[in-house]
Amino acid sequence: IAMTRAKMCELLADKAGLKPLESFFTVGLFSALDILMERELKEIIAPLPLSEDVVAALLERKGEKGEAITCALAYEVSDFANATFQKLTAHDIYVAQIEATMWANMVTESL
Numbered sequence: 001i002a003m004t005r006a007k008m009c010e011l012l013a014d015k016a017g018l019k020p021l022e023s024f025f026t027v028g029l030f031s032a033l034d035i036l037m038e039r040e041l042k043e044i045i046a047p048l049p050l051s052e053d054v055v056a057a058l059l060e061r062k063g064e065k066g067e068a069i070t071c072a073l074a075y076e077v078s079d080f081a082n083a084t085f086q087k088l089t090a091h092d093i094y095v096a097q098i099e100a101t102m103w104a105n106m107v108t109e110s111l
Contacts (some may be wrong), residue, residue, distance in 0.1 A: 001076075002032035003104035004097075006076070009068040011096040016086040020066055026050075027057045027065045028072060072097075 009028030010021050018024070018052055030050075034041040042059055049060075057065035062094050067085055074082040 001028050003074075004100045004109055005029065005031050005069065005072045005110065006100075007103045008072040008096050008100035009065070011086065011099055012068045012071060012085045012093070013064070015088055015092050016064075016094060018086075023051070023054055024065055024068050027054055027069050030054075030058055031069050031073070072100075 004066065006025045006028035010025040013019070013021050030041075030045060037044055040080045045055060045058060045095035053063050056062040057069060058064065061070050064086075068086055071083050071085040074080070074084075075093065080090070083090075087094060088096075
């Protein structure tokens with residue numbers, strides 16, 4: 001889940017022409033830390049040297065990065081009405097999800 005979210009956020013940002021892509025990837029990856037570590041996300045990320053926009057995206061779903069993770073999370077649960085990002089088409093978002101899933105599967109299989 002974390003890898004798929006990370007790659008999807010990165011791909012959404014890339015398709016929308018936003019930078020830096022690494023920040024979008026980080027938001028997607030860290031969005032699942034609470035699940036993985038069974039602790040509150042706010043508590044987990046507090047000691048980490050993250051930029052304000054990354055923290056705002058993770059905790060409050062604010063800014064472009066917050067919009068990206070909101071889109072990825074909506075797509076995860078088939079909430080297609082809320083799976084929107086910038087001016088990307090539904091097809092663009094669908095392709096990003098498929099590519100992200102394929103990439104995450106390839107990465108985890110290679111471990």
